[in-house]
Amino acid sequence: MTDAPRRTALDALHRSLGATMTDFAGWDMPLRYGSEREEHTAVRTRAGLFDLSHMGEITLTGPQAGQALDHALVGNLSALAVGRARYTMICDAQGGILDDLIVYRLAEQEYMVVANASNAQVVLDALTERAAGFETEVRDDRDAYALIAVQGPEAPGILAKLTDADLDGLKYYAGLPGTVAGVPALIARTGYTGEDGFELFLAPGDAEQVWQALTEAGQGAGLVPCGLSCRDTLRLEAGMPLYGHELTTALTPFDAGLGRVVKFDKDCDFVGRAALEAARDQAAERAPRKLVGLIAEGRRVPRAGFPVVAADGTVIGEVTSGAPSPTLGKPLAMAYVDAAYAEPGTEGVAVDIRGTHEPYQVVALPFYKRQR
């Protein structure tokens, strides 16, 4: 892309906070404000504030919006209750993953699809094409929303100071329209950190006011602004996949160990059904590779693309994401490895880190699960 990176409604604020910015999927986003490890720890133990306005919102309205999504996506969205959200995927006709999504049912005849920034255009184009013939309108709402997330154990207490919405009644993966700091917002109990928390979809013109109000409300609770660097280590510890790393068009949801998102029992055809049925059967009989967690015994950090090797040096897989884990104090990785090496506790597995085979322990995902 040669276009200048896009800036969110909070851009000036990030710069005034001294953020280190980075280009991410065509957006100029905060990478970190200070120490990314301290930001990570704040989210695990207190609270963190994120600008996620790069995420792509697409709205479907009309009497057949649910049916259109049932046809376009692998999930059963017409069965979703109003006010609830679902993690799902959009696949191509070969079953390859085009993106992973969160879909919110905002009203009987209104859904909001949230796509990754890097895939938003692909998802918009596919939804527009696949919804043709249904009584629904597909609307590009990417510029209609800023997205602010407040994540961490203190998040409910902080947000409660700024809203009359019934947060106690708002379950994980639910969302409702409400008011935050005096402005309208869709309040969703979702996130990508492995902690409790909320995502607030609001008008870009209101974003700065809400950010400042949250900052003030969170002062006594240890809330800090957080960048994309700690978002990546948080989601990695929580075993959550990232498109372009664990998920690609070359993989089906079954390859990624996420076959549960594919709902074959919905009473309609959907894009990719035949290919996905074959992928399901193959995964059950002879999975080629499986997604596993790896924990380092040493201190050198595995990175995406590094080969995973057996004791005799044979390449048995590849790292998809890797980072030093602030919570565990060790380097971690997610990797696809040959099924024969995928059992937790498998001996002799190593990662080739620039020519040296560093021993790694195979574990089940996630690495980290919060205490409820």
Added chain:
Amino acid sequence: MSNPQQLRYSKEHEWLSPAEDGVSTVGITEHAANALGDVVFVQLPEVGSAVTAGETCGELESTKSVSDLYSPVTGEVTEVNEDVVSDPALVNSAPFEGGWLFKVRLAGEPEDLLTADEYTEFSGS
């Protein structure tokens, strides 16, 4: 930030102290430490090993990436900072002081290094 006047700097963002009895101290600059983000692991050359100006002699791992460590001078390593090996965050918190990396007995006069003012202009900070 300011780059200490008494040090000399390489374009790979290492600093070198004035020699005392032929031995200088090497570290990375604050500019480099900020660009890396939190350093989580440092691999330093072994004591007694030879290092060559402009060649890699170790590595620095941060959350997002790994970077090669270049020696700003040619010589023999006489000491490494064990504190920074056990607590790599020192590189971020005190790059010009407690976060020093190794000491080297110079094999000759350092060449092609920048003054503090030249490095400030080169790095933009």
